[in-house]
Amino acid sequence: MPQAPAQQRNPQARTKDTFVSPIVESRRWLDGLTLPPDMPLLNLSQAAPADPPPDGLRRAISNAALSDDSSHLYGAVLGRDDLRAALADKMSRHYAADLSAADVAITSGCNQAFAATIAALCGEGDQVILPTPWYFNHKMWLDMQGVETCPLQVGEGMLPCPDAAAELITARTRAIVLVTPNNPCGVEYPGGLVQRFHDLARSHGLTLIVDETYRDFDSRTGPPHSMFQNPKWSDTLVHLYSFSKAYRLTGHRLGAIAAHPDHLLEIEKFLDTVTICPAQLGQTGALWGLQNLDDWLAGERQELLTRRAAIEAGFESLAKQGWRLLGCGAYFAYVAHPFAKRSETLAKRMVKEAGILMLPGSMFTPDDDPAGARQFRIAFANVDTDGIKTLFDRLKNWAA
Template identity: 65%
Template sequence: MPLPRTATTFAPPVMEARRWLDGATFPDHRPLMNVSQAAPVDPPPRALREVIAETALTNDAAHLYGPVLGLPELRAELAERWSKSYGGRIDSEQVCITSGCNQAFAAAISTLTGEGDEVILPTPWYFNHKMWLDMAGVTSIALPTGADLLPDPDQAAALITDRTRAIALVTPNNPGGVEYPSELVRAFLDLCRRHKIALIIDETYRDFDSRTGAPHDLFQDPDWHDTLIHLYSFSKAYRLTGHRVGAMVASQARLAEVEKFLDTVAICPNQIGQYAALWGMHNLSQWLAGERAEILDRRAAIQDGFPRLAEQGWRLMGLGGYFAYVEHPFDLPSNQLGPELVRRAGILLLPGTMFMPEHDRDGARQLRIAFANLDRAGIGQLFTRLTGASF
């Protein structure tokens, strides 16, 4: 008998890691450092919270079903912003709002694939992408990356079969942190177009890219919509993780298919969250610039402080967005090292095995550190604990 859909994949990694905390105690001089999840822990800025409260109190429509593809005003604002920032043309009818970026990915895959089809994912991969493909009956084809964690289009080309429906990229990358060069992203668009498959680009962390200007030029291609599906999240930009507001940019024809998926799963995205995201786009540009500067400073702190770990055999593989991806020096595999770091060092992070195919040995040597919730002092304390760890 076939397995139920949910039984075809693994337990949610962040929830699995949190179970390592059961029964653990953390003394006052060494409180828990949670660098496992890539999400802001602070609430939205007060001005935005006041808008959320006012919306809840005075906007009756915010409590009702809204348009399946999202508020027209928010769709139009994102289309206008992206057109300017990427130097291309995006129409509001090519934008939809989703209940978080994960739902955008799920919706895109549902419009692309049937049972037994294939999607190529660079490894280390974002585990929720892998989980959804498993539950959708779609085969994930691993595209190993090199020491620089950048996927190779030529290697990807060799993996394409008559069942391949898409290649999915995340930049800045989760879990690796690396920012994909514009010319690399363009090479993947060209590859996908030649093979008449989709290129999905998840840019959840685009607001914290270290580069100035557009990270790629794909929207400058007048025919971008024949191949590209672009995903975005408002969660990290405006600290709206609990409100679940994401977006997809794709052809109008594809969004007609996406609408079927969204209508049956959530009917509409969170209305209050959408109004919050719209207000944030209108009013929080300077505040967001400050958030980006702070994240880039924490990234620099990782870079500055890492030689302490390098002396003990650690290797920094990738850095950017919210993440540092590292290779550890211990004989213990990372899925055993993770729980031990909780007990011995008060550090909760994710092992590389959670981002790799089951039998890939590289994951046993790797760890992901989500540093966005540690300031410079916290990063220094993290390195102190790691340098003092022995196994």
């Protein structure tokens, strides 16, 4: 009896539709690297806290692990009710709005929040408008879902323009994505600008996805925008958040989505299929943080603002050599270099010759965008003001 032909392996699997993560790629540059003792590595590549959470939060997780049996079992797909309620309360105070637990879902990291949102909004061949320079994981996920990314070039001040976005809208457009404070550029989008994007999305029946992972480190006081104050905000807005940066919970993978309850029902299908529920112990830590760490988080914010000021003040020495500071805020500075060589070539040399690891702008832009070859992202969350001074000293003395 003849055998059925063996199944052919798909030569173009979804993961082959996108690029290697810049974080993974840049770590490869460190393989076999040996630096002089007087030039330790300055790692400015990744925007993540390097220190563990405060002791009180760690004790809350430890106690739950030992005494709360439910922390080791499956939980609700959209997260614990008490955490959803606490986050809704925090958001209501932050945005001077009125959110409820039914408007909020907990996810396994903010990347998953974005992935779940896209899965609930888009099908094969749909389009999403993404400002560039973009957060690379957003682009990677759209690639892997067969969703076309429509790059929206930023303008003056590294800010996207709603009028330019309007010109990109087609019958296949499903959403516009904003990140504020921005990754990779650091800039804080003015509330009026965000509102204009909201109005644009609403007028075309689109969803506005706003990722505010770094909202706790915004330099402004008061609500950064007024969208949540509109009783019909969830007709248009999907809001993403991360506990990782605020409470140093990166290893516990906790993010959140605020959206219309009907939209969360669709998102629940994705979450139930992928992770079933967010990690229980991480949720315990996030809840304790929301309830107890407001003052501590205010201190963390002030430290990041101090580092931002050090970047802005110290950049003058580089400006004299032709560098330009394009954006700065939250965890990031985004800069243009003065050299003839491309940023990806310079980045690899800089690791070996100056002990500096930072990501080239080409990792945040389309392949055909020449701007990326002239730019770098500096992630300064893990270097103090002394480290920032060291960065500028090394760059001043480095000849490309």
